[in-house]
Amino acid sequence: MKKIKENGIRNIVHTNICIIIMILVVLILTILYKYITYKNEIQAPLETSVNVEELYNTTKTEEEDINEEENKKDVNSNISDWELLLVNKNHKIPDDYIIELEEIETTHKVDKRIASSLEAMLNEARKQGLSPIICSSYRTNTKQKQLYNDKIKEYRKLGYNRAKAEELASYWVAIPGTGEHETGLAVDIVSKNYQILDEKQEETDVQKWLMENSYKYGFALRYPTDKKEITMINYEPWHYRYVGIENATYMKEHGMCLEEYIDYLKQFDEEKYKELV
Numbered sequence: 001m002k003k004i005k006e007n008g009i010r011n012i013v014h015t016n017i018c019i020i021i022m023i024l025v026v027l028i029l030t031i032l033y034k035y036i037t038y039k040n041e042i043q044a045p046l047e048t049s050v051n052v053e054e055l056y057n058t059t060k061t062e063e064e065d066i067n068e069e070e071n072k073k074d075v076n077s078n079i080s081d082w083e084l085l086l087v088n089k090n091h092k093i094p095d096d097y098i099i100e101l102e103e104i105e106t107t108h109k110v111d112k113r114i115a116s117s118l119e120a121m122l123n124e125a126r127k128q129g130l131s132p133i134i135c136s137s138y139r140t141n142t143k144q145k146q147l148y149n150d151k152i153k154e155y156r157k158l159g160y161n162r163a164k165a166e167e168l169a170s171y172w173v174a175i176p177g178t179g180e181h182e183t184g185l186a187v188d189i190v191s192k193n194y195q196i197l198d199e200k201q202e203e204t205d206v207q208k209w210l211m212e213n214s215y216k217y218g219f220a221l222r223y224p225t226d227k228k229e230i231t232m233i234n235y236e237p238w239h240y241r242y243v244g245i246e247n248a249t250y251m252k253e254h255g256m257c258l259e260e261y262i263d264y265l266k267q268f269d270e271e272k273y274k275e276l277v
């Protein structure tokens, strides 16, 4: 009887121990589950914020790339290059400007740095069966004054007062000191078959060829008719200015006159440009 009682007690104790162990296991599993869920909840937002940052960084880098691309100069020129000397109503030829002249086509003189390019261009035109001739090249300041005064006289004869006559003349003949012919970097070229400086010049084969091909030799049509608001020169489709092949090509491709091209280059100061290349 005592033995049966002892067995009963032992069974009860054993069962209780089993229940306690099971409760403990359930408790441990619950805590573990809670812990893992909690950990995941904390990590999720962290991972999201990392992703946003990565996304931000990527976008920023792309934006910077685009900006660098936009700010990058497409040419290797600087506005201080001799080929890009800007001479117009607002920009006089510097007082200390020195020109070394070279004779070309027997009766003309140009800056010696442009002579071979000019000859090459004229030779190629002639090979194409055309007859270009230079009708004006380097002019001394005295010659420019004479031409300018002659033009003023023409307007005076038409009844304009002195100031108005000077203003009107300046649209056709550059004011002395502001004309490109005084730099030796410009020439007027016409067809031997049509030498009158009027609006029909643009229709000659020589002008058509020059407008299409002069950039290959570094020359730019200096006063395109549709740019007269900027150049302040009315009409001179025979006037070609040496600017160098790279510059002339860019100007032609982008439909820019020299003033516009120089404005384009101005946006790249030396330091900024060095950083980007």
Ligand SMILES: [Zn+2]
Residues within 6 Å of the ligand: 136, 181, 186, 187, 188, 236, 238, 239, 240
């Ligand atoms: Zn000219």
